[in-house]
Amino acid sequence: MTYYTTRRRILGFASVVALTGSLLAGAHSQASTNLPPHSGGVLPQDRAAPSAGSHFWEALALEPKDAWSRLRANFQWQDQAHNERVQHWIAHYQANPQNIIEITERARPWLAWITEQVEQRGLPGEIALIPFVESSFDPRARSHRGAAGLWQFMPGTADALGLRRNGAYDGRLDVVTSTRAALDYIELQADQWYDGNIKLSLAAYNAGAGTVNRARNVSLSRGDAGDYWSLQLPHETMHYLPKLKAIAAIINAPDEYRVTLPEIDASPGFASIPLTQPLNLSEAARLTGVSPDTMADLNPGLIGGNAHPNHTRALLVPVGREQALLSRLENRQSSPSNTASEGSYVVQRGDSLSLIASRQGVSVEEIRRQNGLEGNLIQSGQVLDIPQRSLAFR
Template sequence: MRQRFLLSAGSTVMMSLLLAATEQHAAAMPSVAGAATLASSSYSSPQPTSYRASSGTSDSTSHGTPAGITATVAHPSLTPDVTSRSFFWDAVDAVPQDAWTQLRKSFTWDIDALPPSARARVDKWIARYRQSPENIVSITREARPWLAWITQQVEERGLPGEIALLPFIESSFDPGARSYRGAAGLWQFMPRTGDALGLVRNGRYDGRLDVTASTGAALDYIEMQADQWYGGDIPLSLAAYNAGAGTVNGARRQAQRQGRGGDYWALNTLPGETMQYLPKLYAIAQIIGDPERYNVSLPEIHAAPAFASVTIDRRITLKSASRLLDVSQSRLARLNPGLLQGTLDPGNARTLLVPSDADRQAIAALSGTDNRSGAQVASTHRVERGDNLSAIATRYNVSQQDLIRWNAIDRPSTLQPGQLLSLSGG
């Protein structure tokens, strides 16, 4: 696995991450057992808001959008170009797929390759989840605003698609989830871990609850630990995400002394939560991979992300933004749980998530970059404290790979406050 997030020795960030890695992350996070009801979760969860993008939602990975809009273009045409030597079957790959199909295509784990004892652990969780398929349906409905975008982020990094389902286990896909021990957000970061990863946290804003910021931090963390400690081994990195690298490394040393090897499935002294962490993820991926087999009906989720990311350089309340966009304030609040007091303050965050089916001109006016005024699209970005490539890419609707290529970035961890990044290949 290519090195993406290595930290220089002696840096204060490295020290913070090493401290954060020893936190018992697992103990602070809610588990979602198939036989349990959602009401029994240990964190507080607001009533889910109905959210569905219209069939005309646009693809956030596209370029050439109006200034200030990061996700609003039409689906690709399904009509082959008859002026070229193309035929109807050439257009098959252009047919927009739903998010579930997109996710399944990115799955890489092979359950049949597991040793019998590991397979038995996964099968146990499949059986438990099958006892209450309605719980899976409820949680996947919560995933509707987020799944397509998270899948894209995971794919861009070349990570196993199964990682996009980690919030199923961590938070039931509730971005406002809080555990009684202090973990918060879709990815259930503990405070120290979030701080070490650059997620701003104060009385007005909590980056752990910001879906785009926390997703970037979570994937950075998984990659960093895989590269730093485990030679790119993702299952071990996920165990460390749950229990802390110190705990996993100790369990590996003990297993190796006993001649059992050092892979995740050979470890038998991890905390109970961590022992079940990968079996749960394998199990839910199996069910999502073949829902008919397990008698689960998944909600429709479009392949295009359900939100657009708008950069705003002024203070604005969700109430004002909702009036300008002509969408409900509750809908905006659902997309922006990190804004603790309902106000976007550029001192904390400059990105507001809005429904992707909102009016384009209204979005442009909200961002202050309405093309009719002759405003220019940003061509550079100056790195600020807490920035990471994922968040920057989302903000300007470009891919991380493009940012890396345009700026000759060897390692994302080398970003420095004040560094100027080009946002185009020109």
């Protein structure tokens, strides 16, 4: 599938044009703005092409045993000799094996799902390890520059990519939403500026396309290849791809580098359920039968612990627990009682926010803030979270 086919399927051609225009004025965490025109020159594609000689038996691949084997099966850059920059970071990571163990353990909830998303797009499997370099696989990571989340999006880039942010929700911290946006962004820049060259797109992801394009123009003017390895870039960007390739090399052959990786299942460890009514994460945890910390860790984009359909359309739960939560939410929604559960209220005909606030002993503004409401419009049957002053939500 070509890049444009993928993008038209995901966003539509008109949306791609609008997104490209927005990104011209803003970029990623360390990105510069004012992206110059494409400098020309065709570079090799980084995507793997299916072999024309493949036959039926070669297509019968065994199911991967774990997330690591699935990830390795999608690596595309492991057949290249490691240059000095990559060797430097391999030595660095080897000297700090505990750091690798901690970060890969932190990747446990997300690695299989991210690998699946990368695989579906035909991108190099190494892309799934970008959060290792960007955020040490911490969905709540924030940089002093203002970048946030697993993929470290700056506010301007997040806005251009449609990642919503408000006082109750930050799409940069939402792993599912931000991962899809990051992969869209990498593909978009690769096609827009670099004829599909993913390595140059990753450099632009870190430093901004303007910085990379200027360095590439200089490289081409000297008669160099104009690929990532021939560019003079900011220090951090010069080491961005070497770090990524180094950690991928270690994961590709952990025994060789004397590193023990945690066991992670090959299938995603979470399920997504549709969110049709406001729900406090503590209550969701109780209904699902998991700890509040587990529910919060799976839904880091929800600030303050309240899920609302106005902010996000899905809630993540541990795999295998989704049916229990769905059935209990259905029972709660069909209950004839005005009080759906402790701390929530079902709107009745004739209710207003001021009337509900008066009855519940809270202010209208508190109800608005708790439920992500911007005005006074409510509907019969709607479930509102009521702020509890005697027992604070955790």
